[in-house]
Amino acid sequence: MTEQADLDLRPKLIGARIKRTEDPRLLTGLGNFVDDRQVAGVLHVAFRRSDHAHARIGPIDTAAAQAAPGVTAVFTAADFEKTVKPLRATSRMKGYYATPIRPLAHDKVRYVGEPIAGIIAESRYFAEDAAERIAIAFEPLPHVADPAEAAQRGASLLHEEAGTNVLVAREFKRGDVDAALAAAPVRVKARFRMRRRTPLALEPRACVAEYDRSRDALTFYSTTQVPGIIRDSIAEALDLPGHRIRVIAPDVGGAFGGKASLYPEEIFVCAAAHQLRRPVKWTSDRMEDFAATGQAFDEIIEAELGFDRDGRALALAADVVGDVGAYSIYPWTAALEPVQVVSFLPGPYRIEHYRGRVQAVATAKAPTGPYRGVGRPTATFVTERLMDMAAAHLGLDPKEIRLRNFVRAEDFPYRIGSGIQWDRSGFAECLTAACDRIDYAGLRQRQVQVRTAGKYFGIGIASYAELTGIGSRISVAPGMPINTGTETATVTVDSTGAVTAAFGIASHGQGLETTLAQVIAEHLGARLEDVRIVHGDSAAVAGGSGTYASRSMVLAGGAATLAATAVREKLVNAAAHLLETAPGDLVARDGRVTVAGTDRWVTFREVARAVYAEMGRLPHEARGELAASKTYDPVFGTTTSATHIAAVEIDPATLEIKIERFVVAEDCGRIVNPLIVDGQVHGGVAQGIGAALYEEIVYDVEGQLHTGSLVDYLVPSACEIPPLEVVHIESESPTTLGGFRGMGEGGTIGAPAAVANAVADALAPLGIEINELPVTPERLFRLLSAARK
Amino acid sequence: MSARAIKVTVNGVAYERSVEPRLLLADFLRHTLGLTGTHVGCEHGVCGACTVLVDGDSARSCLMFAVQADGARIETVESLGTIGQMNALQEAFHEHHALQCGFCTPGMLMTATDLMRKYPLASDDEIREGLSGNLCRCTGYEHIVRAVRAAVGRAKDAPS
Ligand code: FES
Numbered sequence A: 001m002t003e004q005a006d007l008d009l010r011p012k013l014i015g016a017r018i019k020r021t022e023d024p025r026l027l028t029g030l031g032n033f034v035d036d037r038q039v040a041g042v043l044h045v046a047f048r049r050s051d052h053a054h055a056r057i058g059p060i061d062t063a064a065a066q067a068a069p070g071v072t073a074v075f076t077a078a079d080f081e082k083t084v085k086p087l088r089a090t091s092r093m094k095g096y097y098a099t100p101i102r103p104l105a106h107d108k109v110r111y112v113g114e115p116i117a118g119i120i121a122e123s124r125y126f127a128e129d130a131a132e133r134i135a136i137a138f139e140p141l142p143h144v145a146d147p148a149e150a151a152q153r154g155a156s157l158l159h160e161e162a163g164t165n166v167l168v169a170r171e172f173k174r175g176d177v178d179a180a181l182a183a184a185p186v187r188v189k190a191r192f193r194m195r196r197r198t199p200l201a202l203e204p205r206a207c208v209a210e211y212d213r214s215r216d217a218l219t220f221y222s223t224t225q226v227p228g229i230i231r232d233s234i235a236e237a238l239d240l241p242g243h244r245i246r247v248i249a250p251d252v253g254g255a256f257g258g259k260a261s262l263y264p265e266e267i268f269v270c271a272a273a274h275q276l277r278r279p280v281k282w283t284s285d286r287m288e289d290f291a292a293t294g295q296a297f298d299e300i301i302e303a304e305l306g307f308d309r310d311g312r313a314l315a316l317a318a319d320v321v322g323d324v325g326a327y328s329i330y331p332w333t334a335a336l337e338p339v340q341v342v343s344f345l346p347g348p349y350r351i352e353h354y355r356g357r358v359q360a361v362a363t364a365k366a367p368t369g370p371y372r373g374v375g376r377p378t379a380t381f382v383t384e385r386l387m388d389m390a391a392a393h394l395g396l397d398p399k400e401i402r403l404r405n406f407v408r409a410e411d412f413p414y415r416i417g418s419g420i421q422w423d424r425s426g427f428a429e430c431l432t433a434a435c436d437r438i439d440y441a442g443l444r445q446r447q448v449q450v451r452t453a454g455k456y457f458g459i460g461i462a463s464y465a466e467l468t469g470i471g472s473r474i475s476v477a478p479g480m481p482i483n484t485g486t487e488t489a490t491v492t493v494d495s496t497g498a499v500t501a502a503f504g505i506a507s508h509g510q511g512l513e514t515t516l517a518q519v520i521a522e523h524l525g526a527r528l529e530d531v532r533i534v535h536g537d538s539a540a541v542a543g544g545s546g547t548y549a550s551r552s553m554v555l556a557g558g559a560a561t562l563a564a565t566a567v568r569e570k571l572v573n574a575a576a577h578l579l580e581t582a583p584g585d586l587v588a589r590d591g592r593v594t595v596a597g598t599d600r601w602v603t604f605r606e607v608a609r610a611v612y613a614e615m616g617r618l619p620h621e622a623r624g625e626l627a628a629s630k631t632y633d634p635v636f637g638t639t640t641s642a643t644h645i646a647a648v649e650i651d652p653a654t655l656e657i658k659i660e661r662f663v664v665a666e667d668c669g670r671i672v673n674p675l676i677v678d679g680q681v682h683g684g685v686a687q688g689i690g691a692a693l694y695e696e697i698v699y700d701v702e703g704q705l706h707t708g709s710l711v712d713y714l715v716p717s718a719c720e721i722p723p724l725e726v727v728h729i730e731s732e733s734p735t736t737l738g739g740f741r742g743m744g745e746g747g748t749i750g751a752p753a754a755v756a757n758a759v760a761d762a763l764a765p766l767g768i769e770i771n772e773l774p775v776t777p778e779r780l781f782r783l784l785s786a787a788r789k
Numbered sequence B: 001m002s003a004r005a006i007k008v009t010v011n012g013v014a015y016e017r018s019v020e021p022r023l024l025l026a027d028f029l030r031h032t033l034g035l036t037g038t039h040v041g042c043e044h045g046v047c048g049a050c051t052v053l054v055d056g057d058s059a060r061s062c063l064m065f066a067v068q069a070d071g072a073r074i075e076t077v078e079s080l081g082t083i084g085q086m087n088a089l090q091e092a093f094h095e096h097h098a099l100q101c102g103f104c105t106p107g108m109l110m111t112a113t114d115l116m117r118k119y120p121l122a123s124d125d126e127i128r129e130g131l132s133g134n135l136c137r138c139t140g141y142e143h144i145v146r147a148v149r150a151a152v153g154r155a156k157d158a159p160s
């Protein structure tokens, strides 16, 4: 057998179902989460938070708290006036107002739970005791709770300097939507509501700043997805050079976007440690997580979709009001979530005329920020509901109307009305595969039977496309303070032959320690077990932002491919001297460099010794460091698509919605590790089911939070989630390096729409539409009562 | 508040410590004894991340004070297999990718340990029901159910 044939036959690491390297420590209680850190002499923080939604802060009396047992210090905003610079999530968007982000509320509070004072004490117990002893004279201000009212002229303002509560307004359009709609023979229209959620990572946010007196430097451990962003922003806030603040995200207990923003508490803990010259730690509890972690969604959408008589979509118009809460979250801006809704509303369909208008309105609630799917769960919910409504109107099957409207193979690359471009992805293939797997025709037959027996049984389809692995040419908010379009990998073979690959990403459940090692080992020719992945550390590479937006495999995987390939060339060059042959005759694999077709080889360790240690063994030009640092930019990014199908039955007595089957067919490009891809899809779908049926953050008209515990905010347990079935389609290799598409969020994008369509389908005989999520038993009861009247 | 002396056996090791009456068992395990494998996800008894076994029954260590565990025998995730030698349940979690972030994992493992000792877990529904007091936000439960099913199967096949 020739060496090349032998190489082609050997099992590839990319694509293999490899068990995760991070598992053993996590399974044996040896994970290293932020709150697990035991730091000598550490002080603990408790925050006194606002119980008013909107109020002016009068005098704060901290004397009793200062005198309480175990208390070291009490800080209010005034203490940071000179030492901490407020940060703003800037952008070039026209008319946009970037709210200042400070460690503690300054002058005013704008949501219940906003931190006003920070107590530093010997234990968390003492700190919490003292927090209650702080007296604050509040001067309540008028409510700003309803986004539609808040957007009106004359509404009480949250940020007076902005002159309005509309932090940003944008419009995307193509063609003449009004004329096209007026001419469309078939039109469907509705008002949709996607209620507010919280990402709810199981690990509440926590951080600890360790202070090094000798260098006046901080090492800051935080439950963050974005250590690079946190390092850069805290360096700016405290005016420190980057080498005096190192941000480490150790094991992080889930995040889903909720740990992708800079939080006031993080600035506080760093500023307090710096000022006190002591280590300072804060671990939030679940109530604080509900009150003050970036929330999600919360949009009202008026949308109309026009069709010709054959069911071909002609024009889509939508007006979106996004309730973004009290601040424009750093660094993403208030535009992030609602603007993504209008960006993705046209979905995977050919719709010539489009207009999407959006307002991001500040209200006296916790700020919203990134959450798995960002905007797209809402966009998909709206468009997929409209498709089903139109199908019913036209007497078409929901499957058929989608097939008639998908962007066709010959249309790629296709630009949708909002300006986003889809590259080739298996839109129709996913729909067909999902229908095959669930036996769509069989289910429809069964539906006819069970309907005659008086049961509510429904089938819901949702198809969508998303942009993943986004490069430097696309920005969620033009001119925002960070670069999301590149990632860097530094691969080093040290003098023992061991391989270390350092990244700017921060894995927090995605298994990137395993998948990136697969990519590195494959391209370097190393053994998987010899590769160590360093991530979640701002000191790992010079600049990097982190893990969010389904980007890490595409961007870090691309950088890993480039850097590992460069180091392999160096290894092979050095080995060529040792083996006295031409580099072209050599192959690197399993930690050795071998003369092709022979059993002559040297190990990476031997090459490394020759390069670094054995003086004179190699000529000067072959002795360069066995290391390379490469940055990858996918420029635009790539398209990931999927179809979700849910089959549900509704109990007429309890109105419990039971999901019987749930199938996902998705095209995420080349799969690095099928085990991990399945896990990501399952987890996303479970969150999407939560968003469809259970999860809702409730504020009352006075801005008080009614869902401050897991008893009020319902997260699905193993009993609510059905067995999940996933089909992988690999339609065509995208243009990204390595052929990867991002896939971390998709489950959450499709599932709410699929479940909503299934519930609406089940209730179709009663003429009920599902236009608001979550569809809780109470909402369903009201809909049924209204329909029966 | 004055400290009280307690004696507990944790993972077979006897400890005598003096603790504040209000110290949670979870904080005692994590911060007094340094056994940080037990996690705290809600501190109000819903998420199950803090599950440990107290005298052989699963309990939420965030809902107990350390003083209530005086005289008790406690098992935490650290009592299961080690990195080099995981037990059958841990192996099944590894094999089936039943963990992502790993935060819920210690509680899942301890609940599953308790369930497997007491119940046949003949169907997936029984497994789901048994795990319904432990929230996982990452996995969608599918792989956890498969892992527990596999571990139950392995235990059945093993010679007793
Ligand atoms: S921490 Fe004990 S149940 Fe959540």
Ligand code: FES
Pocket (backbone or CB within 6 Å): A202, A253, A254, A509, B098, B099, B100, B101, B102, B103, B104, B105, B135, B136, B137, B138, B139
């Ligand atoms: S693995 Fe993250 S919560 Fe279960």
